[in-house]
Amino acid sequence: MKIAAGYVFSFWFEAVFLATVIVMITRARKGMKIPEIYKVAGLDAMDEAIGRCTEMGRPVHFAPGIGDVQNAQTLAAMSILSYVAKQCAKYDTDLIDTNRNVIVYNMSEAIVKQAYIEAGKPDAFKPENVRWISNDQFAYATGVTGIMYREKPAANLLLGAFWAESLIFAEVGAAAGAIQIAGTANTAQIPFFVAACDYCLIGEELYAASAYLSREPVLLGSLVAQDWGKMGGVVLIVLGTLLVSVGSPFLKDLLAK
Amino acid sequence: MKKEVPLAICFIVALIYIVSNYFTGVEFLATMKDLLDKWYLSVDAIVVAIGMVNLAQIHGRRVANKREGWLFSLWLMLCMFGMFFVSIFWFKGTTHVGWNFMYKMIISPMNATVYSTLVFYIGSAAYRSFRIRSMEAGILLVVAFIMMLGRVPLGAMLLGGNQAFATAADWLLRVPNSAGMRGIQIGAALGGIATALRIMLGIERGYLGGTGE
Numbered sequence: 367m368k369i370a371a372g373y374v375f376s377f378w379f380e381a382v383f384l385a386t387v388i389v390m391i392t393r394a395r396k397g398m399k400i401p402e403i404y405k406v407a408g409l410d411a412m413d414e415a416i417g418r419c420t421e422m423g424r425p426v427h428f429a430p431g432i433g434d435v436q437n438a439q440t441l442a443a444m445s446i447l448s449y450v451a452k453q454c455a456k457y458d459t460d461l462i463d464t465n466r467n468v469i470v471y472n473m474s475e476a477i478v479k480q481a482y483i484e485a486g487k488p489d490a491f492k493p494e495n496v497r498w499i500s501n502d503q504f505a506y507a508t509g510v511t512g513i514m515y516r517e518k519p520a521a522n523l524l525l526g527a528f529w530a531e532s533l534i535f536a537e538v539g540a541a542a543g544a545i546q547i548a549g550t551a552n553t554a555q556i557p558f559f560v561a562a563c564d565y566c567l568i569g570e571e572l573y574a575a576s577a578y579l580s581r582e583p584v585l586l587g588s589l590v591a592q593d594w595g596k597m598g599g600v601v602l603i604v605l606g607t608l609l610v611s612v613g614s615p616f617l618k619d620l621l622a623k
Numbered sequence: 624m625k626k627e628v629p630l631a632i633c634f635i636v637a638l639i640y641i642v643s644n645y646f647t648g649v650e651f652l653a654t655m656k657d658l659l660d661k662w663y664l665s666v667d668a669i670v671v672a673i674g675m676v677n678l679a680q681i682h683g684r685r686v687a688n689k690r691e692g693w694l695f696s697l698w699l700m701l702c703m704f705g706m707f708f709v710s711i712f713w714f715k716g717t718t719h720v721g722w723n724f725m726y727k728m729i730i731s732p733m734n735a736t737v738y739s740t741l742v743f744y745i746g747s748a749a750y751r752s753f754r755i756r757s758m759e760a761g762i763l764l765v766v767a768f769i770m771m772l773g774r775v776p777l778g779a780m781l782l783g784g785n786q787a788f789a790t791a792a793d794w795l796l797r798v799p800n801s802a803g804m805r806g807i808q809i810g811a812a813l814g815g816i817a818t819a820l821r822i823m824l825g826i827e828r829g830y831l832g833g834t835g836e
Contacts, residue, residue: 370647377645380816387820436663438815441822445829468674469667473830480831494681498674502730504737516692530738537744540751551811553804561752561763569807573814576829584826588817595813 374623387591394587401590408547408565409578415521415545416453425460427519429510429535431526432466432503439551440470443526444477445576450523451481455490462519463496466506471498507531514538524548525572528555536562630825637823678703766795
């Protein structure tokens, strides 16, 4: 058994990163001090958006993107959905969750149902509000557009893996007068969300959302490790730039191994 | 047991995937990964039926209660079940001329139509974003102006054949845009790995219907 060609550096980099995550989680478990996490306006606005819906008597719309369950962004979105569903259950606000992928739809239904049970309001759960629209990207986009125009949610939460439908969702949300919080790690879609939404979670902020919202020290510990990993990336970039500038291909060759 | 069993399955399957992606020379792991991929596809196909039941429940109720727009709901159910039954009992596969007609002449053009509406959404989003209300919006407007003129023949025509806009647009894409995008990608990749690890170790359980420990 040996490491596949071209994956050697990547393997060791990830191994060190994973070790850092485990160390940080262990420190957090032991109750040791964790550095402060910077404020993410989009996540701070989550409760404000749900509160707005409660005051206006209008539903919250949540879309977990069109990625499947193998996509880390979708799993991050599921954790946020759990938080949003609990808040909606707490304040008796309707939550409309629309899905493209059927497996994600089944997960969403279980998560929302569990959130209502945990909030002590199992009877308030409305199965018809967790919806599978279509497996087809643009049929799904059309379905969500219709829901936005007909049911007029006061908050539009677009969190997960989005592609070409991102701007359609964000624009119909704006037309419906909803406060919009979007987040994706798909770099091509981030400009659309930044332009059309009130708040935007950029890249890694989406993955940090569940830790940020739950304030669980153990989850927050892994965020610190993420920042350390980024610092490692910056060091490699600077080092690589310097080495290439002096004509040394050492780091370039090392990365390609 | 309701949580422990899924967490154990998640850990073992994740480990198989990680090891089989990084290491070569272990036939068992490669076979297991292929098998898991096939299982995933099977599950994905089976759960479509659950999705169809959900749609039928929502729209069936709307039709039964004659709620606003119930005719659209009826039409949706006719199309969904129509395509389903006709494909299974009549077309019996995706090579049938009837299936091809339905797909190429109805579904594909409708997809293209929705996709093309993006151009109008881009226009409305651009209008709202480019209003100079802040320094950032002002920079966005200037950059967008250069990008647009750099990408269409009008830019060069306005400058009497000079490619200054095209050169500036290329520079914007290659230098500041690439730098920003790569920064986001590095952060997102690390975030993805950390999320995967949290899920694998059972620290993040939001997807099971409850966050945290």
